[in-house]
Amino acid sequence: MKPTPICPPDPAPLVAFGAHPDDIEFGCGGVVVRETRAGRSAHFVVCSRGEAATHGTPAHRTAEAEKSAGLLGATVEFIELDGDARLAARPAHAITLAGILRRRRPGVVLAPSRVENQHPDHAQLGQLVCDAARLARYGGVPELRASPPHAIAHLFFYAVTPEAEPAGLARILIDVSAPEVVGAWTAAMEAHASQALTRGYVELQLTRARLNGLRAGVGHAIALFPNDTLVFDSLEQLSRGARQF
Amino acid sequence: MKPTPICPPDPAPLVAFGAHPDDIEFGCGGVVVRETRAGRSAHFVVCSRGEAATHGTPAHRTAEAEKSAGLLGATVEFIELDGDARLAARPAHAITLAGILRRRRPGVVLAPSRVENQHPDHAQLGQLVCDAARLARYGGVPELRASPPHAIAHLFFYAVTPEAEPAGLARILIDVSAPEVVGAWTAAMEAHASQALTRGYVELQLTRARLNGLRAGVGHAIALFPNDTLVFDSLEQLSRGARQF
Amino acid sequence: MKPTPICPPDPAPLVAFGAHPDDIEFGCGGVVVRETRAGRSAHFVVCSRGEAATHGTPAHRTAEAEKSAGLLGATVEFIELDGDARLAARPAHAITLAGILRRRRPGVVLAPSRVENQHPDHAQLGQLVCDAARLARYGGVPELRASPPHAIAHLFFYAVTPEAEPAGLARILIDVSAPEVVGAWTAAMEAHASQALTRGYVELQLTRARLNGLRAGVGHAIALFPNDTLVFDSLEQLSRGARQF
Amino acid sequence: MKPTPICPPDPAPLVAFGAHPDDIEFGCGGVVVRETRAGRSAHFVVCSRGEAATHGTPAHRTAEAEKSAGLLGATVEFIELDGDARLAARPAHAITLAGILRRRRPGVVLAPSRVENQHPDHAQLGQLVCDAARLARYGGVPELRASPPHAIAHLFFYAVTPEAEPAGLARILIDVSAPEVVGAWTAAMEAHASQALTRGYVELQLTRARLNGLRAGVGHAIALFPNDTLVFDSLEQLSRGARQF
Amino acid sequence: MKPTPICPPDPAPLVAFGAHPDDIEFGCGGVVVRETRAGRSAHFVVCSRGEAATHGTPAHRTAEAEKSAGLLGATVEFIELDGDARLAARPAHAITLAGILRRRRPGVVLAPSRVENQHPDHAQLGQLVCDAARLARYGGVPELRASPPHAIAHLFFYAVTPEAEPAGLARILIDVSAPEVVGAWTAAMEAHASQALTRGYVELQLTRARLNGLRAGVGHAIALFPNDTLVFDSLEQLSRGARQF
């Protein structure tokens, strides 16, 4: 007989979407590994092979992404939409992503923000995932009939760069200070060796997380941007605010 | 024998500030009773006797406030600042409120929002409490030396009217749907009989809470506005978002 | 000899656009019936048969929309764009809608808001109507030459859900408190029986309107969001503000 | 026998507040004369003699204000608060202004905006009038008992300079194109001869009004900023939007 | 021997994009001529012949644009995207524009703003140029391999109408008061004779620039909206702020 658990033993899966092989890791990899280490399953859906980037072949970048996802405790799949630097928020793509949501049935979905002034694929994908999370609930879309409708619990946007942080949405901070979490996140970013060596991406993300950590009174923290107003059963669920200074 | 609790047995106290005898009840009474029923202590600090209002004598309103606080499971004290319709956000008042925070040592503080287009006392008090929560941490203020410095965990603003909801802050929703919670909240509002009969205040608050509840997929919910970015240890703490429509 | 009228006898027609058969009714049906009862003609342009929804066949939903429009005193037409859950803001669609505006020559146009976090068809249609209202004025678009250019007086956005209310636009409230207006509006929403029974849509709209009404000191009111700055000949046209609390 | 009027014969009075003798004229004089020419009475309350300005003695400036108010069809009174460049938004001042509102019982109130980056007296007065309009309704303020409570219909903010236009409030445009209106407004501004000759204030205001007029498709228009959401009985009251370009 | 110059002798080229033959001139022509008179080369990329407009044939408008560009000291090219009133922000177009940026290698890029409530082609082009400026830096896009990657220094948005000024971006003012600058700009606008005679476009732009000039304490100034945070080596580069009133 299965004993009554204090915490749910199987938190609902997490699905993260990235436009390029390294977006999820750079934007919110620390959150993912924080969750997988707590027992939540995580799956990455990557929508190009990064073939428009300056460095790295598609094959090389695929291998980097697979290694990196493994370091974070996540699985990864690649899907074909319009290709790198060519993504458009077409309704057909939203239906494709909705189909993935129905099959994976996540509780938490992570996507790049919809801020316009960033890599255009990021903003397009952010809107596509937002739309997909809605379409996954509707019963009458023919392409989606293979799986029953599914309503996610949360859509959080992540920001690959500071410029991509959405001014109009609330922000929350997730504490990723545990040494094994920061370590695995750093390793996962460095696994994208073709990208990490240029432009200081790894330092950028660790600096952002350290600044958030200083504000929150912890080591490192990553900002997420909830698409929807957060609902709580009581104030007890709200551990603390960033009131350090 | 009391079994070992899953939740911490003594959540940090809650202190709520109101400019007038009925502000706390109308603005966030449902949240207060939700917390006291879960074992959190609550204390109200009321900064006038409502002597500028159209209806109700100071004595009558004091009695209403005491009855109402009791229905919510809270204690209440009255302090003298500048009087009803005369409150100014003077630094000396902030120090006075900081002294109360040091003595009461709450985890959670509730205050009216700082939105300018509402009863002027509300906005002044919101700023005073925000400042007081900071001053309570500083070691060198002579008037505060009777109690050691204290850092609160959360300052949440409440909005007595829809107009007082701050556009520039994130909002969260607290589920107050349990029948005993809605019932006690309604009774507490009606206990302010001198105010509740005019202008439809009770219906206003219940309508606001029902609309929030419909959005959140619950019966009733009350919006609070965190002064600071919320920090979470994991996504597991975030039960759900308002994604009903 | 025709006597000089006090009010214009024939207010310019109203045209409302909806992405799905029930959007107009749920989003602003009370405003429509308020206007048709004052002698303004109203016409609905519906851009899908709701074929992606969980409940209701296209034929059933068409019948519901026709019944509902009749209850509001409006006519309704259905047009084919991309289909339910597939609408994209293509320039060709904007030209199609501009052609309808030229033929109907409305003074007032109603459209769903462009807020991104709602059913994706709503946001796409909001942008399409905004663009169409501009294109209808330009003389050189070949597809539009069958009718002379037309400039509308007003484009108002409506919000099907609270989440769709645009934060960046002004809002105005239209008093729909007359019993026959609220009654006809409620009946029109209930005429969408396939949709109204689930998720509390009718209660959602009436609760929103009651909350607006409480703020405005009337029974019920519906919020609209003007696309353009409002111009008045004198302050006499501005009957009152929502100053109830 | 007096014929039945089409418009109400006695529109509710207008009261405009200014921190300095020329603020009302420069900020919204065209609106005032538009209203007085339509039969509405207007009264100016000026809260200093401009004694901190570079040019003009208090006596001279008082005379200029009286002449200018007359050109706009308004009466004017001067009150003593803290003096020019010294105004603070003290609750006692709000009660003083509330007393004036109770005696004058206006329908429409005009005040400088609360934007912080302008002459500090303007922002302070804007907040004072906003508070006073609320206090005027409350029955229990001893200083106000000489007159019965009064609820105004509208509080509109005006902006003496472009920098003072509040970004967070809706704006409306009032058409002041009639030649006699523009003429009287210009004459009233020029009547403040001690101020008008420096820094191009008259040209500034006429340029602002012409730009608003071009946007609205009229000659000149002045922007006002309603403190509260506007409520309308029907769309017929909304003559048109600024859709010229 | 070439002497050490005080100013760089060859400022990086400027490239301005317009959706229609007259957009650049009306939106920011004064800035362009200010720059070309200081020795900077300027090139216009116009994305339609204005064939949807009420007045002017494509041939006529092409001739007007060529004459006007010459008056501003700029060269002009026309490219075919989707046609007037039909422009969509397709990724393929962004790649096309990125190719132009790589060939022209500008330091400064000007584009219409992305504000949604304006001619739809303007908003689409604003987004396309923003995306193109990013894609021009990426090494792996096959269509772009003919020229090496290029990073621009600045993307500034211009606003063809006041409605197109983006509320969410900072604004800067460029002083265009020199008589020969205002004169050339006015002549360039009037060179679009087919458009300038209707609706007061020339007066609109000069009134906007005069109002900006009054605020800045100069004759005329044009507002630009930087896409990115401005970086300065020292405060000495910041000549002054608009502090006139």
Next chain:
Amino acid sequence: MKPTPICPPDPAPLVAFGAHPDDIEFGCGGVVVRETRAGRSAHFVVCSRGEAATHGTPAHRTAEAEKSAGLLGATVEFIELDGDARLAARPAHAITLAGILRRRRPGVVLAPSRVENQHPDHAQLGQLVCDAARLARYGGVPELRASPPHAIAHLFFYAVTPEAEPAGLARILIDVSAPEVVGAWTAAMEAHASQALTRGYVELQLTRARLNGLRAGVGHAIALFPNDTLVFDSLEQLSRGARQF
């Protein structure tokens, strides 16, 4: 013989205001030393001795401030307003600060931001300096007659903490990457030894500056927030934007 300089030999002085002895150094010390090393004089006006802080006596903190100012190449004076944790934005204080501005006659003024959610003294001082910069221009204030009116060129706000960065103002970045600049700034912060050892203030500021630097493609950069729209004579003055990612 001193050679003829390319840059103006005497840039207008800089005056920075701080509420506490270390605010200027922590908030914008790197900018100050960047300017003094380029030949601009700098003067600090500190409005308390930090007597409410947890650590450090007034005498100790005065000495720290004097040492720190010296490391930045600035002079420092202390003025008495209301005392630490007691500052109120009284008009009399604004006049006092205006008197200092008239005597010092700076081109550039630095002040803490007016954001409400920070140490209350900071927000009060930000408003006081904003008002003082205006009052310094007016000819009729008796207390100011000892010095002729003075108009500053720029008021920039600095943010002592990330929370104090004003969301509603544009931001600019000043490059402070030169090793001697970062070094002197770090030394100046560390000179406030009583404050620097707790809560990680020095790391906070260097992390903020490094993050800004990464965004701008330089080593370190400090954000300032201009109170007024920036005016430029040409685009040549705008060296570059933060377009690194």
